[in-house]
Amino acid sequence: xxxxxxxxxxxxxxxxxxxxxxxxxxxxxxxxxxxxxxxxxxxxxxxxxxxxxxxxxxxxxxxxxxxxxxxxxxxxxxxxxxxxxxxxxxxxxxxxxxxxxxxxxxxxxxxxxxxxxxxxxxxxxxxxxxxxxxxxxxxxxxxxxxxxxxxxxxxx
Amino acid sequence: xxxxxxxxxxxxxxxxxxxxxxxxxxxxxxxxxxxxxxxxxxxxxxxxxxxxxxxxxxxxxxxxxxxxxxxxxxxxxxxxxxxxxxxxxxxxxxxxxxxxxxxxxxxxxxxxxxxxxxxxxxxxxxxxxxxxxxxxxxxxxxxxxxxxxxxxxxxxxxxxxxxxxxxxxxxxxxxxxxxxxxxxxxxxxxxxxxxxxxxxxxxxxx
Numbered sequence: 144x145x146x147x148x149x150x151x152x153x154x155x156x157x158x159x160x161x162x163x164x165x166x167x168x169x170x171x172x173x174x175x176x177x178x179x180x181x182x183x184x185x186x187x188x189x190x191x192x193x194x195x196x197x198x199x200x201x202x203x204x205x206x207x208x209x210x211x212x213x214x215x216x217x218x219x220x221x222x223x224x225x226x227x228x229x230x231x232x233x234x235x236x237x238x239x240x241x242x243x244x245x246x247x248x249x250x251x252x253x254x255x256x257x258x259x260x261x262x263x264x265x266x267x268x269x270x271x272x273x274x275x276x277x278x279x280x281x282x283x284x285x286x287x288x289x290x291x292x293x294x295x296x297x298x299x
Numbered sequence: 300x301x302x303x304x305x306x307x308x309x310x311x312x313x314x315x316x317x318x319x320x321x322x323x324x325x326x327x328x329x330x331x332x333x334x335x336x337x338x339x340x341x342x343x344x345x346x347x348x349x350x351x352x353x354x355x356x357x358x359x360x361x362x363x364x365x366x367x368x369x370x371x372x373x374x375x376x377x378x379x380x381x382x383x384x385x386x387x388x389x390x391x392x393x394x395x396x397x398x399x400x401x402x403x404x405x406x407x408x409x410x411x412x413x414x415x416x417x418x419x420x421x422x423x424x425x426x427x428x429x430x431x432x433x434x435x436x437x438x439x440x441x442x443x444x445x446x447x448x449x450x451x452x453x454x455x456x457x458x459x460x461x462x463x464x465x466x467x468x469x470x471x472x473x474x475x476x477x478x479x480x481x482x483x484x485x486x487x488x489x490x491x492x493x494x495x496x497x498x499x500x501x502x503x504x505x
Contacts (some may be wrong), residue, residue, distance in 0.1 A: 175430065254432060288371070
């Protein structure tokens with residue numbers, strides 16, 4: 144997991160995609176549940192792409208579509224990330240530990256506009272604004288669920 | 300970030316420790332019982348692939364049986380997991396706790412190492428943890444009434460545990476600034492008995 148580039152994964156259509164090392168964005172990562180689930184997550188569904196599962200390394204991106212953008216509105220927090228659609232893959236790296244996980248986009252989120260200015264910090268350095276939501280599987284690969292948020296760099 | 304602890308004058312790798320403990324049939328104790336293990340730091344450890352021969356593993360589901368230090372977990376997609384708790388396993392259930400607080404019927408997410416016998420030696424287990432985007436619909440002294448999508452939820456305020464963060468600010472025990480209609484993120488522990496949530500932290504947005 145650590146320092147791995149171009150690690151192949153299967154995307155939503157079942158063929159291999161590669162997680163790259165080109166810098167895309169940075170900010171705060173949060174987590175969410177999707178797919179069949181227990182507890183308050185039971186009604187979450189499989190996400191905007193219809194493929195999302197908590198036990199797979201997946202993510203939600205605020206600019207998955209125009210309709211998604213209208214909900215998340217990261218631009219209101221100064222974040223104008225590019226459009227990336229269902230099945231796109233990204234490497235998400237913890238800012239301090241360097242732990243990295245390759246994720247496949249499977250949903251729209253997080254609701255960046257609702258938490259403008261929120262920061263996640265480590266070793267005195269912070270990343271602001273929610274820019275990606277990770278499934279529990281992906282989030283635990285680079286940090287602790289009980290922290291709720293992590294400062295990350297995102298590559299593709 | 301360190302993935303090891305000092306033990307007997309030499310560095311002891313956490314993953315190596317937990318897999319060794321699993322093979323040796325360690326009894327159930329919380330990570331804090333080890334003394335030298337910082338449970339919070341252990342949760343934050345990302346469990347890197349330190350040894351390619353020991354692949355990492357993740358599991359989620361509900362506990363259907365417990366046998367000493369092994370949790371029998373039914374995954375939400377029909378899979379089955381046997382999760383071994385060891386002396387090195389960090390356990391969260393609303394707060395950092397010990398294995399004695401785990402019950403049949405609880406939900407969990409577990410991170411660990413895949414063992415040759417198909418079990419998972421758990422590095423960290425988060426029991427009943429939920430992290431939901433909600434709207435505040437009602438405020439009482441000891442609880443918040445919430446909506447999550449089309450579902451109604453009760454979020455219990457737990458004395459000496461529940462904290463709030465307003466607009467990204469520092470955590471505080473003061474929940475007096477919550478307002479009906481506010482959007483919020485609630486991280487807490489789900490109660491299987493009634494579906495409510497014990498709130499660990501509520502992050503209030505705009």
